[in-house]
Amino acid sequence: MLQVLKSLRLTQPTRFASALSSTVTNTSSITADASSAVNSGEPDKLYSKLEIELRGIDPAVLKSYTWFATTAAEHLGIELGKCWSPRKAHHERMTLLKSVHIYKKHRVQYEIRTHFRYMNFHKLTGSTLDTFLEYIERNLPEGVALQAAKTELQQLPAHLQQPPEQV
Amino acid sequence: MATNLVRLLESSIRSNNAGVASRTLRVFSSQQQQSEQSVEDDEEFRVLNLRTVKQQARKRVIKKEVAPPPRTTHMPVDQDWTAVWSGPRSFHPASVPLPLRQGYTERGAAAPSKYANAELMKIPNFLHLTPPAIRQQCEAIKKFCTPWPKGLESEATWKAIFPVEVVTTDYCHSLPTIRHPEARRVTITLKLTDLKFDAHAKDKFLRLVGDRYNQETGVLTFVADRCPTRKQNYDYALYLLTACYHESFITEPWEDSKSEADMEVYLFERNKAKVSAEAILNWNATGEKQAPSATYADSVEKLINEGENEYNIAKYKEEVLKMLKIAI
Numbered sequence: 001m002l003q004v005l006k007s008l009r010l011t012q013p014t015r016f017a018s019a020l021s022s023t024v025t026n027t028s029s030i031t032a033d034a035s036s037a038v039n040s041g042e043p044d045k046l047y048s049k050l051e052i053e054l055r056g057i058d059p060a061v062l063k064s065y066t067w068f069a070t071t072a073a074e075h076l077g078i079e080l081g082k083c084w085s086p087r088k089a090h091h092e093r094m095t096l097l098k099s100v101h102i103y104k105k106h107r108v109q110y111e112i113r114t115h116f117r118y119m120n121f122h123k124l125t126g127s128t129l130d131t132f133l134e135y136i137e138r139n140l141p142e143g144v145a146l147q148a149a150k151t152e153l154q155q156l157p158a159h160l161q162q163p164p165e166q167v
Numbered sequence: 168m169a170t171n172l173v174r175l176l177e178s179s180i181r182s183n184n185a186g187v188a189s190r191t192l193r194v195f196s197s198q199q200q201q202s203e204q205s206v207e208d209d210e211e212f213r214v215l216n217l218r219t220v221k222q223q224a225r226k227r228v229i230k231k232e233v234a235p236p237p238r239t240t241h242m243p244v245d246q247d248w249t250a251v252w253s254g255p256r257s258f259h260p261a262s263v264p265l266p267l268r269q270g271y272t273e274r275g276a277a278a279p280s281k282y283a284n285a286e287l288m289k290i291p292n293f294l295h296l297t298p299p300a301i302r303q304q305c306e307a308i309k310k311f312c313t314p315w316p317k318g319l320e321s322e323a324t325w326k327a328i329f330p331v332e333v334v335t336t337d338y339c340h341s342l343p344t345i346r347h348p349e350a351r352r353v354t355i356t357l358k359l360t361d362l363k364f365d366a367h368a369k370d371k372f373l374r375l376v377g378d379r380y381n382q383e384t385g386v387l388t389f390v391a392d393r394c395p396t397r398k399q400n401y402d403y404a405l406y407l408l409t410a411c412y413h414e415s416f417i418t419e420p421w422e423d424s425k426s427e428a429d430m431e432v433y434l435f436e437r438n439k440a441k442v443s444a445e446a447i448l449n450w451n452a453t454g455e456k457q458a459p460s461a462t463y464a465d466s467v468e469k470l471i472n473e474g475e476n477e478y479n480i481a482k483y484k485e486e487v488l489k490m491l492k493i494a495i
Contacts, residue, residue, distance in 0.1 A: 044313060046329065048322070064293045068301060075305035076312050123319075128312040135308055137339045141255070141291035145340035153329035156361060157405065163363050164413050 045126030049081070049151040050133070054117040056144040059089070062117045065144060069136045073121055076132055081120030089113040237261035249300045256295070258287040263294065330361040335397060352392040353400040355408065359385050362412060370431075372415035433471040435464040444490070463490050 052069070056062050066083060073080055091111050098106040124132070133148055140146055238261050242251075251262060260267075260281040268278040269286040281287055319325040334354040338347035359380065364372060373380055380387050391404040427437065435441055444459040466486040470479045488495065 046316070046319075046325070048325065048332070058290065061291055068293060068296045071298065071301050072305055075302055076309060077314070079315075123315045125313045125315060131308050131311040133337070135304070139255075139296060140339055141293070142341065143291065146338070148337040148339070150335055150337065152333040152335070153325055154331040154333055155328065156330050156357070157409070159409060160362060160412055163365070163368070164416050 045129075046153040047124045047126065047129050047150050048122065048153050049149075050121040050124055050129060051149040051151075052119040052121070052136075053147040053149070054119075054144055055114050055147075057113065057115070058143070059085075059115045059117075061141055061144060062115055065139075065141060066117055066119060068139065069119060072135060073132065076128065078124060078128065078132060079122040081122050083117075083119045085115070085117040089115045239264040248297055249295075249303060252294045252297075254295050255291070258290075258292050258294075260284065260287070326358075330357050332356045333401065335401075349392075351395060351397050351400055352390065353397060353404050355389040355391075355401075355404045357387055357408075359387055364415070367418065368415040372411060375411045375415060433468055435468050440467050448490070459490060460486075462486055 054062050054065065062085070070080055070083060091113055093109055093111040095107050095109050097104065098108045121132075129150065137146060242264050258281075260283075263281065265281075267281040267284075267287060269281070269284055270279040272278055279286070319328070332355070334356070336349055336352060338350055340347070362372075376387060379389055387408075389404040389407050391400040391407070394400045394403055430437070441459065441464070444463065445456065448457040448459060463486040466479070466483045470483050473479060
């Protein structure tokens with residue numbers, strides 16, 4: 001844990017400062033345009049959704065991990081969306097001859113079962129998302145893969161807001 | 168039992184003496200050892216010993232480590248569990264004060280206990296992520312989090328200011344490499360209504376983007392994964408959007424040669440219907456010319472573009488009667 005905190009401290013301060021400044025601008029005038037604000041700095045990003053897909057061999061581990069991640073989100077004040085898992089696991093099967101050479105009627109079947117689990121989190125600022133994602137990624141148990149799809153919100157670029165004047 | 172105790176005492180005395188006196192008084196110690204041996208040898212048959220005492224190979228005593236009792240017996244009830252199990256670690260029965268049982272047995276028998284149980288060691292445990300531990304850690308990292316800005320609570324409010332959505336994906340897995348080929352993929356989506364067009368530009372834009380526009384939802388989607396890094400792909404997707412948008416406002420000289428057969432919708436202005444209607448309205452007229460009304464034009468366009476249905480035909484009839492001033 002100490003290690004987590006240390007590394008977080010190492011990586012976060014600049015981001016944190018910029019995040020603070022941007023929230024100030026965000027709350028005062030809804031547009032997250034930090035150039036006009038007093039605090040100059042990189043404006044914080046906004047993410048409308050963070051979708052996490054977990055895949056692993058053991059459904060019990062995935063369930064425990066989901067509980068951990070949702071509890072952490074609750075403590076950090078992150079809005080929790082839909083959390084679900086498909087009822088059946090993916091079965092990847094391989095059928096081989098049981099003997100080395102002949103006896104085609106006798107085979108063995110090997111299979112890999114992959115269980116999936118999904119979590120959705122809504123309305124995160126960039127600094128919250130980085131903190132939360134790093135925290136849960138560091139506590140990922142062995143044999144579990146995580147995929148995080150982030151939906152970032154952006155303004156329309158200035159050159160697309162008005163039709164071009166001369167072409 | 169008593170003999171054992173005596174032996175234990177003797178051996179302890181011997182070891183103490185050997186430690187203290189062996190260096191200084193070698194002679195004395197050897198004598199003493201002899202005397203001790205005589206005491207020991209009382210019990211068993213004496214053998215002829217031709218070698219000196221020093222040469223005699225001592226019987227090696229294999230010391231067996233006495234295993235201390237499990238830690239769980241000393242644990243207070245109100246201990247700080249996060250200090251006991253602070254990080255991820257495989258299961259250890261002597262540190263976990265829980266009567267766990269796990270494993271397969273024959274029918275009716277109880278599952279094996281936690282001691283020397285490989286089943287419990289195989290599965291990753293969450294003993295370091297107990298509810299108090301999560302709360303502590305979250306409180307420690309909460310200072311890096313910022314709240315969602317006020318005024319952007321609903322999707323409609325943030326869509327008005329931030330119409331563009333950029334979807335990227337991160338991966339965390341246990342492969343030997345930390346790279347993932349899908350991590351470079353960038354998807355940009357926005358509504359067509361967020362961009363400003365005139366009629367020609369909109370038509371041309373939709374032709375340029377092709378499949379990237381979803382007619383049912385009205386959403387434009389640009390997916391880029393051809394460049395090696397995410398930044399490059401993001402730049403490329405934005406470039407595509409920009410290029411299509413600006414290109415759609417250019418009217419090429421060959422676009423004027425679009426004939427009626429190339430038109431995708433029926434336009435009243437360009438067609439025979441307008442000429443005929445004008446001819447009927449201006450029959451034998453000499454002064455200024457009369458033009459057919461906009462509602463009539465609209466009804467004709469709808470009749471041909473949307474097809475002949477009950478409503479369109481009724482509307483067309485009504486417009487024709489109005490134009491020709493026929494009262495029923």
